[in-house]
Amino acid sequence: MKGLLRKDLYLIGAALPLACLAILVGGGCLSILVSANVFIVIAPVVFGLMALTTINTDRRVGWGRLAVTLPGGAPRAIAGKYLLYLLLSAAGLLTGVLAALLGTALLEGFGADTFGIFLAIGLTLPLLSGAVGLPAAFLLGEDQSMIVAMLTYPLISALFVGMVFAIGSVLPAAAALTALSAAAFALSWALAVRLLPRRDVR
Amino acid sequence: MPQTKSNPAPAALEVRGLTKRYPAFTLDHVGLTVPAGSIVGLIGENGAGKSTTLNAVLGVVRPDEGDIRLYGRRQEKWTGADRARLGVVVDGGGYPDALTPDRLGRVLGDCYPGWRPDRYADLLARLGLPGGQKIKSFSKGMRAKLALAAAMSREAQLLVMDEPTSGLDPVVRDDILDLLLEFVQDENHAVLVSSHITADLEKAADSIVFLHGGRTLFQKPIDELRDRYGILQCGAAQFQALNKKDILAWRKLDYAWQVLVPDREAAAQKYKNAAVDAASIDDILLLYVKGETP
Known part of the structure; x- marks a missing residue:
């Protein structure tokens, strides 16, 4: 796994400066328009997407074939991508939280409720998106898998609004959706490691 | 367990009844053996099933039927230690362009318990590959050499190579063949290599597996193909008079028939008016693919 x-x-190291610039510019502009807390949502999503792109890069250069022949075989190669996605999303979340704390302190003042809601969204978006996008990246072609990953974001937003209406309060809905997305990610990981190796490598 | 006549050492690779069905193509009960200490060449026209066969051996595609054994171990039971005995060289190398050979060495060192960094460094130096330069700047030949260096810098015993010399100049191809011959000096090592460049196989391979239309036509020692097979050239009347048992395949050209015979000396004796020449692997391939068989 370490290798x-x-x-x-x-x-990812090669693409990291560009990703950080995208977060800084996008998050900075939205901070002025909405709230500096948007960093908590943008950063983990951008970092998570970088993990998804490595699956397509692997396929393009033929590493996907080689990875199956490594001592850990296909299950470890798949688990490695889930772990990478989780680590990058966590790094993105941490970066986003730090940027949000700094931004809110400078621009608007810290609000615990708003911060909590954005934190829940910042956890939910990458986890649910990864739960769908990671297996899609293994199963589908490069273009299709990126479309699937992109489509998950509006769907998750709709789900979030639906939960808020269903529960009647924003914070409990955010907490419930966070728990649900964590469970979905864990289930996706367990199923992918079990089922994807039964298929031919694309 | 000691190896005796009744308990011979298992082949490096044994493939039996390998079948994979796709909507437009079927790999149909392919069989081949790669004895330890040997190089086996896999040939066939485009779409014959060479890559599918190699992918099935590597576990990249899952066979519908068949039995694949690596040093006697069935593929379904392979562990990490079994997979570590496989060295893989695919066309283009398969390594990300953003890596350098040095970084690739660190990655593979983490992946393989038997990784030998000293051996890898030696091979990079010997093959003239700069360790700190990104792979994206490498020529096709350099990528092929890098893939081979990576495969040979660990405890791999069977190298599986898919078109490793395609598109390379003769000098690089010769370097690669030298490395392969060096690799099989260890009698536990073996190589299965697919190639369209049959001249390379004639230089290095011990036997040839010929796939045609998804089936194994034959696996024969290269010496038998080179020293015994022949091409008999004859006219229409003589062709009609040939004993069909002497014919492996034939092809009608404008004014003559080309006939592949399994024993050119015997054919020359038997059919004194016909010209019988040695057959190259390309000749054999062409006659089977473009000609007819009895």
Whole structure:
């Protein structure tokens, strides 16, 4: 697993400055318009997407074939991508939280409720998106899998609004959706490691 | 367990009845054996099933039927230690462009318990590969050499190579063949290599597996193909008079028939008016693919 993660981190390292710039520009503009808390949502999503792109890069260069022949076989190669996604999303969340705390302190003042809601969204979006996007990246072609990953974001937003209406309060709905997304990610990981190795490598 | 006549050492790779069905193509009960200490060449026209066969051996595609054994171990029971005995070289190398050979070495060192960094460094130096340069700047030949260096820097015993020399100049191809011959000096090592460049196989391979239309036509020692097979050229009347048992395949050209015979000396003796020449692997491939069989 260490070797697989190291390989992916080498790949991501090259794209990291651009991703950080995207977060800074996007988050900075939205901070002025909405709230600096948007960093908590944007950063983990961008970092998580970088993990998804490594699956397509692997397929393009033929590493996907090689990874199956490594001692850990296909299950470890798949688990490695889930772990990478989780680590990057966590790193993105941490970065986003730090940027949000700094931004709110400078621009608007810290609000615990708003921060809590954005934190829940910042956890939910990458987890639910990863639960769908990671298996899609293994199963579908490059373009299709990116479309699936993108489509998950509006769907999750709709789900979030639906939960708020169903429960009648924002914070409990956010907490429930966070728990649900964590469970969905864990289930996706367990099923992917079990079922995807039964298929031919694309 | 000691190896005796009644308990011979298992082949490096044994494939029996390998079948994979796709909507437009079926790999149909393919069989081949790669004895330890040997290089086996896999040939066939485009779409014959070479890559599917190699992918099934590597576990990249899952066979519908068949039995694949690596040093006697069934594929379904392979552990990490079994997979570590496989070295893989695919066309283009398969390594991300953003890596350098040095970084790739660190990645593979983490992946394989038997990784030998000293051996890898030696091979990079010997093959003239700069350790700190990104793979994206490498030529096709450099990528092929890197893939081979990576496969040979660990405890791999069977190298599986899919078109490793395609598109390479003769000098690089010769370097690669030298490395393969060096690799099989260890009698526990073996190589299964698919290639369209049959001249390379004639230089290095011990036997040839010929796939055609998803089936194994034959697996024969290269010496038998080179020293015994022949092409008999004859006219229409003579062709009609040939004993069908002497014919493996034939092809009608504008004014003559080309006939592949399994024993060119015997054919020359038997059919004195016909010209019988040695057959290259390309000749054999062409006659089977473009000609007819009895």
